[in-house]
Amino acid sequence: MNAKLKYSILGTTIMFIFILFFNFFYISSKSSSEVNKIDTNKNVTMLTFDDGPGEADLKILKILNNNNIHATFFEVGCNLAKYRFSDKFEEAHPELKKNEESVEDSKKSDSITTIVQKILNSGNFIGNHTYNHQKYVNKISSLIDELKITNMLIKEVYKENLGVDISSSQIPVRMPYLQYFPGVEYALKQAGNSYIARGYLGTDYFEKEAGVAKILTQYETHLKKGIIFCCHSKDYAQEWLPLLIEYLRDKNYTKFATFWPKNLDSSISSFKENSYENYGRLVK
Template identity: 25%
Template sequence: MIFKLIKISFAIAVLAAILLFYFQLWPFWPVLLIILVYAILILILSTNVQLNFFVKAYNKNPDFSQNVISLSFDDGPDENTLKILDILDQYDAKAVFFCIGRKIKEHPEIFKEVINRGHIVGNHTFSHTRKMGFLGSRTILNEIKKCDEIADEIGEVKMNLFRPPFGIINPKTQRALSKTGHKVIGWNIRPYDAITKSPEKILQRITKKINRGDVILLHDNMPNTAPILEQLLVILKQRKIGIVRADKLFDIHAYN
C-alpha cells in the first residue's frame, strides 16, 4: 500500500514538473532530480532486507530469553561446507544454510549431510542470478519453486525459509513470496566475507558489535569461512554467548 502511494506521488510529481516545464514555468532539471531521487529511494528499499518495507523479514530478536545469536550460511552446498559442519560439531552449534538449487544438484550428499547433522536448510533460489533485481515475478516464483523441488527430492524437506540473493526484495519478489508463503530470514550482521580477503577484518566486523538475538551472515562457499568460524566460536564461548538455529530464535517452522 505504501509503495503504491510512493509510485502515485512520484507519477504526479513528474507530471506536474513536465507541465510546468512545458508552460515555461519551471526549468527541466527538477524533473530529472525527482526521477533521480525516486530511483535512489527504490534502490535503497529493494537492497536492504532489514528495512522490512516490501515483506517482513526476521533480522534479529534482541528480546530472546537467552544470550544467544544465530549463524547463517549462504551459497552452498559446497566442498567447504563439510569443513564448516565439522567445526560446528566440535562446538555443538547448529545453524541455518540457505542453499542454491543448482548447487544442491551438484552436491546432493553434502546437502543431505547438512540436514543429517541437525542443521536446517532454506531456499536461496535455484540459480542465484546477479540479475535478481531485474527478474519478473513469474521468473522469481519459478526460481523459488525449482529450488524447493530439488530440496524435497534430494533431502526430503519442504523448505519454509527463504533468503533473497544479495538481500534484494522488491515488489516482484513480494508477489512471488505471497504465492509460496515462505518466511524471509534476513540478518543484522554482515561482515562482507564474500568480498573481503582479510579474515581479521571479517572477524572484527562480526565481534565488535555482536549482541543478543543477532543473526550473522556468512558464506559456506568461501575458503576463509572455516577458520573465521572457528575463531568466532571461541570468542562467543569466551563471552558466554550461545548459538541457536534461526527457527528457534524466531519461533517459526523451518519446514512445511
C-alpha cells in the same frame, strides 16, 4: 487547453498515482516478511551460510560438529540440483535428469549428495537462496520460478533424508546480496514462502582480501542478542569461524539457533532443541 494536452496530463497523472500505489503496497508490506533477528533476552545467535552446497561446507560442518553447534545453510538451487535424488523423483522431473554424466559430473553429484546428507543428518537446517543466485530487479517471473523449483528440491532432500514433509511456508528465503525491491513480497507469496531471512552481512565472502581480523571485527561489533549472522560457504571460513565461536563463548553466547520450526516433526531431537522458537519470535 486543447484535448491532446488534456489527455496527456490525465495519462501522466494516472501513471503517477499507479506508481505511488505500487510502491506503497510493496514497500509497506516489507516489514511483514523480512526478519533480521530473534526477539529475545537470551544470549543466542544464528549462524547462517549462503551459496552452497559445496566442498567448503565439509570444512564448516567439521568446525560446527566439533563445537556441537548447529546452523542454517541457505542453498542455491542449481547446486542442490546436483544431488542424487531418488529414481522416482527424477523420473517425475525429467528436467533434473543427469543424462550421460561424465566421470567428473558423477563424482560431483556423489559429493553434493554426501554434503547435503551430512548437513541434514547432523541437525542443521536448509533454506532457499534462489536457483541461479542473480539480481532479480525486473525479473519477478524468474524469481518466482526459481523460488518454486528450489522449494521443491529442498522438500525432497528433507523427505529422502529425514522422512519429513516440509512445506514451502516453513522454508526461509534469503535473497542473494540481501537485495530487496518492490515485487519481492509478491514473488515470495506466489512461491508459498512466508519470510525473508536477512541479518548482518559482513565481508567474509571476500575471504583473504578482507582478512581474518576485519571479518571478526565486523561480527564482534555487531553482536547482540538474537542476531542473525550472514556468512558464506567458503574455504576461508576455516580461518575465522573457530575464532568467532571462541569469541562468542567468551562473551557468554553459548546458544546457537536454527530456523527449524518446532511444529515440524523430526526424529532428530537436536532440530527442535535448536529451534529459534525456543528463544523468541523472528522480527525485523
